[in-house]
Amino acid sequence: MIKDDREEIINDIKSKRDAIALNHQQLKNDSDSWNKAIILMSLITGGIESIKMKLELTGAGWSLMPILLSSLIAACSALIKFRDFNRKMEILIEANSRLTNILTKARNHETIDADLLHEYNDGLECIETSMYPNERKMYLRTSHKNLISIMLQERKYYGMIDKVNSGEMEVNASEGTGETDVLDITEHGASPSPPEIDRKLVSVKEEETKEIDNL
Numbered sequence: 001m002i003k004d005d006r007e008e009i010i011n012d013i014k015s016k017r018d019a020i021a022l023n024h025q026q027l028k029n030d031s032d033s034w035n036k037a038i039i040l041m042s043l044i045t046g047g048i049e050s051i052k053m054k055l056e057l058t059g060a061g062w063s064l065m066p067i068l069l070s071s072l073i074a075a076c077s078a079l080i081k082f083r084d085f086n087r088k089m090e091i092l093i094e095a096n097s098r099l100t101n102i103l104t105k106a107r108n109h110e111t112i113d114a115d116l117l118h119e120y121n122d123g124l125e126c127i128e129t130s131m132y133p134n135e136r137k138m139y140l141r142t143s144h145k146n147l148i149s150i151m152l153q154e155r156k157y158y159g160m161i162d163k164v165n166s167g168e169m170e171v172n173a174s175e176g177t178g179e180t181d182v183l184d185i186t187e188h189g190a191s192p193s194p195p196e197i198d199r200k201l202v203s204v205k206e207e208e209t210k211e212i213d214n215l
Helices: 006-055 060-083 085-108 114-130 133-166 194-213
Strands: 169-173 183-187
Touching: 006 060, 006 085, 006 114, 006 133, 085 114, 133 169
Parallel strands: none
Antiparallel strands: 169 183
């Protein structure tokens, strides 16, 4: 899709940068899970060895258990090296930094010019070379949903600010209750009952969720 508007370029770069960040987050979570498993097994192996020495246990089972755990640790370490988490995350970090610079330049431009288009094309190439097509499809879908949710929330937020400034709405947030804050909204001096507020909020939330899920 050809982008002929500066805002379109900004939104497109934002979604692609978020997709890269989501991919990096997933890789980091996977890497952390494997490393935590290795640390846990290493601690268990050390504990078993200490117990053996203190209690002078010489049974076959006690002798085989540390060997099995050490083999399992070596297998996990080999799998981590095979999946190459660090190199992939480094590529994504560099791509994220590059897209952030392009996004900053796009925001500082008032119109689309040859320089901005050149930077934008570099950004497209950057994301295409940093992720596989199936990953790009999955993470872009998630980033698009997140951006739409953020935009809907911002539109609702600024709309409420306009109503508060014009005196059409009064908002009182409960404080010090230890519970989730509930907005008591009063429009034109008429305060709807709590069940009515809940029904309105649920209805709006369901409509937004349906629109986002249909992407």
